[in-house]
Amino acid sequence: xxxxxxxxxxxxxxxxxxxxxxxxxxxxxxxxxxxxxxxxxxxxxxxxxxxxxxxxxxxxxxxxxxxxxxxxxxxxxxxxxxxxxxxxxxxxxxxxxxxxxxxxxxxxxxxxxxxxxxxxxxxxxxxxxxxxxxxxxxxxxxxxxxxxxxxxxxxxxxxxxxxxxxxxxxxxxxxxxxxxxxxxxxxxxxxxxxxxxxxxxxxxxxxxxxxxxxxxxxxxxxxxxxxxxxxxxxxxxxxxxxxxxxxxxxxxxxxxxxxxxxxxxxxxxxxxxxxxxxxxxxxxxxxxxxxxxxxxxxxxxxxxxxxxxxxxxxxxxxxxxxxxxxxxxxxxxxxxxxxxxxxxxxxxxxxxxxxxxxxxxxxxxxxxxxxxxxxxxxxxxxxxxxxxxxxxxxxxxxxxxxxxxxxxxxxxxxxxxxxxxxxxxxxxxxxxxxxxxxxxxxxxxxxxxxxxxxxxxxxxxxxxxxxxxxxxxxxxxxxxxxxxxxxxxxxxxxxxxxxxxxxxxxxxxxxxxxxxxxxxxxxxxxxxxxxxxxxxxxxxxxxxxxxxxxxxxxxxxxxxxxxxxxxx
Amino acid sequence: xxxxxxxxxxxxxxxxxxxxxxxxxxxxxxxxxxxxxxxxxxxxxxxxxxxxxxxxxxxxxxxxxxxxxxxxxxxxxxxxxxxxxxxxxxxxxxxxxxxxxxxxxxxxxxxxxxxxxxxxxxxxxxxxxxxxxxxxxxxxxxxxxxxxxxxxxxxxxxxxxxxxxxxxxxxxxxxxxxxxxxxxxxxxxxxxxxxxxxxxxxxxxxxxxxxxxxxxxxxxxxxxxxxxxxxxxxxxxxxxxxxxxxxxxxxxxxxxxxxxxxxxxxxxxxxxxxxxxxxxxxxxxxxxxxxxxxxxxxxxxxxxxxxxxxxxxxxxxxxxxxxxxx
Numbered sequence: 001x002x003x004x005x006x007x008x009x010x011x012x013x014x015x016x017x018x019x020x021x022x023x024x025x026x027x028x029x030x031x032x033x034x035x036x037x038x039x040x041x042x043x044x045x046x047x048x049x050x051x052x053x054x055x056x057x058x059x060x061x062x063x064x065x066x067x068x069x070x071x072x073x074x075x076x077x078x079x080x081x082x083x084x085x086x087x088x089x090x091x092x093x094x095x096x097x098x099x100x101x102x103x104x105x106x107x108x109x110x111x112x113x114x115x116x117x118x119x120x121x122x123x124x125x126x127x128x129x130x131x132x133x134x135x136x137x138x139x140x141x142x143x144x145x146x147x148x149x150x151x152x153x154x155x156x157x158x159x160x161x162x163x164x165x166x167x168x169x170x171x172x173x174x175x176x177x178x179x180x181x182x183x184x185x186x187x188x189x190x191x192x193x194x195x196x197x198x199x200x201x202x203x204x205x206x207x208x209x210x211x212x213x214x215x216x217x218x219x220x221x222x223x224x225x226x227x228x229x230x231x232x233x234x235x236x237x238x239x240x241x242x243x244x245x246x247x248x249x250x251x252x253x254x255x256x257x258x259x260x261x262x263x264x265x266x267x268x269x270x271x272x273x274x275x276x277x278x279x280x281x282x283x284x285x286x287x288x289x290x291x292x293x294x295x296x297x298x299x300x301x302x303x304x305x306x307x308x309x310x311x312x313x314x315x316x317x318x319x320x321x322x323x324x325x326x327x328x329x330x331x332x333x334x335x336x337x338x339x340x341x342x343x344x345x346x347x348x349x350x351x352x353x354x355x356x357x358x359x360x361x362x363x364x365x366x367x368x369x370x371x372x373x374x375x376x377x378x379x380x381x382x383x384x385x386x387x388x389x390x391x392x393x394x395x396x397x398x399x400x401x402x403x404x405x406x407x408x409x410x411x412x413x414x415x416x417x418x419x420x421x422x423x424x425x426x427x428x429x430x431x432x433x434x435x436x437x438x439x440x441x442x443x444x445x446x447x448x449x450x451x452x453x454x455x456x457x458x459x460x461x462x463x464x465x466x467x468x469x470x471x472x473x474x475x476x477x478x479x480x481x482x483x484x485x486x487x488x489x490x491x492x493x494x495x496x497x498x499x500x501x502x503x504x505x506x507x508x509x510x511x512x513x514x515x516x517x518x519x520x521x522x523x524x525x526x527x528x529x530x531x532x533x534x535x536x537x538x539x540x541x542x543x544x545x546x547x548x549x550x551x552x553x554x555x556x557x558x559x560x561x562x563x564x565x566x567x568x
Numbered sequence: 569x570x571x572x573x574x575x576x577x578x579x580x581x582x583x584x585x586x587x588x589x590x591x592x593x594x595x596x597x598x599x600x601x602x603x604x605x606x607x608x609x610x611x612x613x614x615x616x617x618x619x620x621x622x623x624x625x626x627x628x629x630x631x632x633x634x635x636x637x638x639x640x641x642x643x644x645x646x647x648x649x650x651x652x653x654x655x656x657x658x659x660x661x662x663x664x665x666x667x668x669x670x671x672x673x674x675x676x677x678x679x680x681x682x683x684x685x686x687x688x689x690x691x692x693x694x695x696x697x698x699x700x701x702x703x704x705x706x707x708x709x710x711x712x713x714x715x716x717x718x719x720x721x722x723x724x725x726x727x728x729x730x731x732x733x734x735x736x737x738x739x740x741x742x743x744x745x746x747x748x749x750x751x752x753x754x755x756x757x758x759x760x761x762x763x764x765x766x767x768x769x770x771x772x773x774x775x776x777x778x779x780x781x782x783x784x785x786x787x788x789x790x791x792x793x794x795x796x797x798x799x800x801x802x803x804x805x806x807x808x809x810x811x812x813x814x815x816x817x818x819x820x821x822x823x824x825x826x827x828x829x830x831x832x833x834x835x836x837x838x839x840x841x842x843x844x845x846x847x848x849x850x851x852x853x854x855x856x857x858x859x860x861x862x863x864x865x866x867x868x869x870x871x872x873x874x875x876x877x878x879x880x881x882x883x884x885x886x887x888x889x890x891x892x893x894x
Contacts, residue, residue: 045836045875046836047837048836048838048874051873068704087868087869087872087873089865094838094841094842094845094866094869098841131841131844153837153840177834
């Protein structure tokens with residue numbers, strides 16, 4: 001690879017040709033502020049905050065946005081000169097003039113890089129009157145809120161929404177300015193990627209953070225928390241632990257300190273989902289109907305299919321999402337065992353996802369009149385709650401989850417990464433039908449941060465093709481392919497967010513490919529150390545099916561669902 | 569035509585859009601590219617206030633302009649040329665131009681309204697029917713312009729002069745548009761090294777009253793006082809004369825500010841918010857020193873940090889007006 005020599009702030013650096021100034025600066029440990037720049041997205045260079053002073057080899061001097069300008073041999077770069085600081089100060093004053101501060105109630109309240117820049121460059125954030133002070137706040141259904149008075153027009157949200165093939169967010173001209181606006185004619189799928197890619201906190205989950213104490217307020221209730229697979233390797237970031245740190249037991253200890261009665265692990269629910277889904281897959285393969293099976297544990301994906309590809313609704317897996325199954329079991333199986341009235345139980349799911357807030361309201365999941373889950377808190381919301389209550393996750397006493405719904409298989413844990421659901425189902429299928437462990441070659445193909453992973457394997461003496469997808473754009477392409485050729489694939493696992501739930505809209509901010517990779521690695525580490533690898537071999541799964549889910553009716557009520565595409 | 573680029577180089581012809589970039593360099597760059605598909609764009613967008621030189625040229629010398637484009641196509645090895653025109657010019661001159669171009673691979677293109685739609689990278693986007701926004705440079709259009717192919721974009725007047733160079737008729741002249749409070753408004757062809765004072769005198773437009781001029785375009789041109797006129801114009805060939813007594817500089821600046829606020833594309837923060845705040849501050853009756861400082865900071869940011877030339881040049885009239893007229 002061709003190398004170039006450049007100087008950044010007087011320091012001589014050798015770097016590969018073709019890199020941007022920002023990439024090289026970051027790699028060499030030089031801080032350059034950025035706002036619109038995100039490694040998931042195209043370079044737009046519209047905020048101009050990463051401007052640096054460049055002297056070319058021929059002594060020509062100019063100012064360039066470092067996110068976009070490629071480094072050239074012999075360049076001398078100043079990232080923090082007096083002039084640069086002055087320009088950034090003025091630029092930030094203009095940017096703040098379109099951003100209404102609401103710092104105490106913001107997803108970035110503990111980690112706002114925008115505000116840090118204001119301090120660093122001694123910015124008068126109220127130098128100008130807020131241009132957008134009367135701009136509206138939009139509620140995207142029960143999951144997401146967009147406060148357009150905070151938007152700095154970087155259009156990251158518009159781009160991710162387009163990348164998701166949804167295009168709900170649009171750039172619209174109004175009163176001489178372009179603005180970001182939701183298009184009421186389209187359906188938001190609540191993936192929350194707009195939130196995850198907004199640099200200034202213009203998006204938040206519904207109830208974030210003003211409603212986080214609600215689940216704990218009713219003293220007469222038995223409060224049960226259950227936390228999703230991907231939380232255990234991401235929430236540590238909120239407490240300055242390295243990316244991907246595994247904190248399962250500390251997390252349980254910290255939740256306990258909130259005064260919660262029981263804590264269960266959604267990964268156990270995932271083992272039930274896996275069991276159901278694997279059986280469904282085997283059934284479909286046996287019947288030779290050629291009917292494709294689509295995973296359904298991602299609520300944003302389900303909503304996408306319902307809104308944009310209703311002809312595929314019938315193909316969605318009938319296995320309920322893990323936290324819905326576990327919530328159902330808590331209010332039936334566990335309640336009966338502990339002799340608690342189901343109505344007296346509050347189930348709170350801690351999720352990496354904002355779409356789950358919408359999912360728990362779905363009528364299809366009611367067990368009689370009982371809602372399996374009462375509240376969803378995002379990873380961020382739980383972290384905020386800890387901080388509010390003075391609980392430091394780092395110092396929390398490590399505890400185990402409560403029994404009997406607290407010990408998952410390794411499969412249940414890897415649900416948090418794209419490909420995990422498919423791998424788990426295949427482990428069950430291979431074990432139950434062929435008494436084999438899943439060949440290494442298969443899981444090597446379904447793991448990783450690529451957003452499209454194709455797998456071909458032999459199962460029940462049949463050659464089958466499966467795809468694990470993350471991000472809706474790729475999934476849409478595959479659905480289009482399936483429209484043409486119904487036999488193209490047997491099974492799709494789709495997660496709406498990049499990398500799966502580890503990249504969810506409810507996860508700690510910021511996030512990028514590197515961070516998601518580390519969160520996923522943490523999950524696979526847990527699985528590696530776990531002896532129990534196959535969901536159907538989990539003793540609690542066996543026991544519940546044997547002792548409790550004895551009738552078809554009960555099994556349908558608690559573990560299965562039929563989506564109807566009537567959601568609005 | 570063989571050796572044309574050498575001839576252009578010898579003529580020292582500079583681009584007529586106001587940027588004054590050596591014409592031969594651009595041509596050489598596009599010619600040198602190994603790409604199979606290349607384009608030529610003749611930019612007749614002319615969106616500056618009170619400036620009409622391109623219209624004048626196209627109306628009176630369309631054959632020369634088209635010959636210039638034809639030479640460019642042949643020289644750089646492009647198969648398609650676009651004659652990109654200001655809406656008004658397009659509508660008025662279309663029948664005549666079609667007659668002259670129908671046998672040539674030159675397509676007439678009507679510019680959508682908007683000043684910024686004359687910027688070279690915006691033109692590339694518009695021809696490709698993309699959003700009317702500037703592109704991040706590099707790459708320059710000469711490297712990747714229309715449909716990502718090497719594209720030669722010159723001002724309409726530049727093509728006119730190239731045709732003259734090819735015919736050995738180039739006399740080191742250029743066109744000047746003269747407007748404002750003058751007796752003989754119009755467009756004049758005069759030597760390019762004539763001083764502004766010479767130009768006003770020779771055309772019979774020398775003011776008899778206390779005045780100042782705006783040179784380089786009715787929006788982005790700089791303000792010059794009577795004692796600053798002994799120099800040739802290096803930017804766009806446009807002179808506007810104002811009566812100092814009857815012109816309120818605040819009103820004049822407000823007019824520019826409205827223009828720039830309305831016409832900017834909103835894409836980068838500096839222009840979008842900068843032009844809005846310039847207009848806001850200029851709504852005041854009088855500028856306090858604090859306002860002047862704020863404006864100076866915004867101007868400095870626009871000049872150094874804007875994404876495209878629009879933001880980088882727009883402080884020029886304000887800065888010179890504040891310094892010289894207030």
